[in-house]
Amino acid sequence: MDFDLSEEQRLLKDSVDGLLADSYDFDQRKKYAKENGGWSKTVWNKLAEQGLLGLPFSEADGGFGAGAVETALVMESLGKALVLEPYLATVVLGGGFLRHGGSAEQKAAHIPSIIDGSKTLAFAQLEKNSRYDLADVTTTAKKKGSGWVIDGEKFVVLHGETADTLIVSARTKGNRRDHSGIGVFLVPANAKGVTVKGYPTQDGMRAADIRFEGVEVGADAVIGDPENGLPLIERVVDEARIAMCAEAVGAMDESLKSTVEYLKTRKQFGVAIGQFQTLQHRAADMFVALEQARSMSIFATMASDFEDAKERSKAVAAAKVQIGKSLKFVGQQAIQLHGGVGMTMELKIGHYFKRLTMIESTFGDTDYHLRRVSEAGNLV
Numbered sequence: 001m002d003f004d005l006s007e008e009q010r011l012l013k014d015s016v017d018g019l020l021a022d023s024y025d026f027d028q029r030k031k032y033a034k035e036n037g038g039w040s041k042t043v044w045n046k047l048a049e050q051g052l053l054g055l056p057f058s059e060a061d062g063g064f065g066a067g068a069v070e071t072a073l074v075m076e077s078l079g080k081a082l083v084l085e086p087y088l089a090t091v092v093l094g095g096g097f098l099r100h101g102g103s104a105e106q107k108a109a110h111i112p113s114i115i116d117g118s119k120t121l122a123f124a125q126l127e128k129n130s131r132y133d134l135a136d137v138t139t140t141a142k143k144k145g146s147g148w149v150i151d152g153e154k155f156v157v158l159h160g161e162t163a164d165t166l167i168v169s170a171r172t173k174g175n176r177r178d179h180s181g182i183g184v185f186l187v188p189a190n191a192k193g194v195t196v197k198g199y200p201t202q203d204g205m206r207a208a209d210i211r212f213e214g215v216e217v218g219a220d221a222v223i224g225d226p227e228n229g230l231p232l233i234e235r236v237v238d239e240a241r242i243a244m245c246a247e248a249v250g251a252m253d254e255s256l257k258s259t260v261e262y263l264k265t266r267k268q269f270g271v272a273i274g275q276f277q278t279l280q281h282r283a284a285d286m287f288v289a290l291e292q293a294r295s296m297s298i299f300a301t302m303a304s305d306f307e308d309a310k311e312r313s314k315a316v317a318a319a320k321v322q323i324g325k326s327l328k329f330v331g332q333q334a335i336q337l338h339g340g341v342g343m344t345m346e347l348k349i350g351h352y353f354k355r356l357t358m359i360e361s362t363f364g365d366t367d368y369h370l371r372r373v374s375e376a377g378n379l380v
Contacts, residue, residue, distance in 0.1 A: 094121025
């Protein structure tokens, strides 16, 4: 099997890396974090101008018809630069629901605005006690005429504070944790009855807790089957997990480079500390952990095209387990090898560790996915 990038994929990777090298050093990131909503609209527009926001959408919908490999390349570059912009929330998650479940009218209404950067989306799924169970939904959507009325609360909605449109999971029938009776709805963020409370997260991103009180939407707000939306949610969340695996690889790669550079320049007893053999071994162990993570990220990216949902989910869970183990090791070693300065806000290495830690716990931590792999049986 050929794992080499095609000429087009290499050009894509180089162009994203070049764009971020020019506009996203660590000092610029700190400035963007202080802007309204915690990210830069200028950078977002640059991503749109370069075609990155339209990458996974079909040519018929105005996109470029790229696949999971191209999305992974972009996410790896975003991870290296610690990008704050809502690419995961808008293009991967929001765009994923539209690509896989949206009607022609819904695609026409939203995708062009995503591609040109004028609209952002957020997926409101997590509830107070649902933890990682995608079927644990208590937010309700009840029929009213031809439309629906949504009531409930969602928490830690990534970039929910600035999203123009929310994609909300809600129960249309049945009981809590039933796998049937879950629908997916498009809700304007400024709809009557929507209350958004935004806040910063530990990794410098922004999230929001969102309350829905008697929010009325039309029949055209439903994405797919209102009573069988869980398979769609699972597919899109699996794609988000794959994207985050690639982002983690990018963040680990940069963490290792920064650490090796520090070992080469920090002197003690008159010599660079990188000359001490024990520190060289620790850097080598970090490299091994990174390459293990990279391999499993590639495996998960390939699995995104699996038609069998169980096989796809098993592969993604296995990748999330290895990524979780690798990111913890690489992140902790990077901090320790930097000594006390690794814990300061002024040095970027600590910010990589924060982002890696948040990736580990998003859409299932290592223990959760290890249990999924165990229950699913062997990988091959």
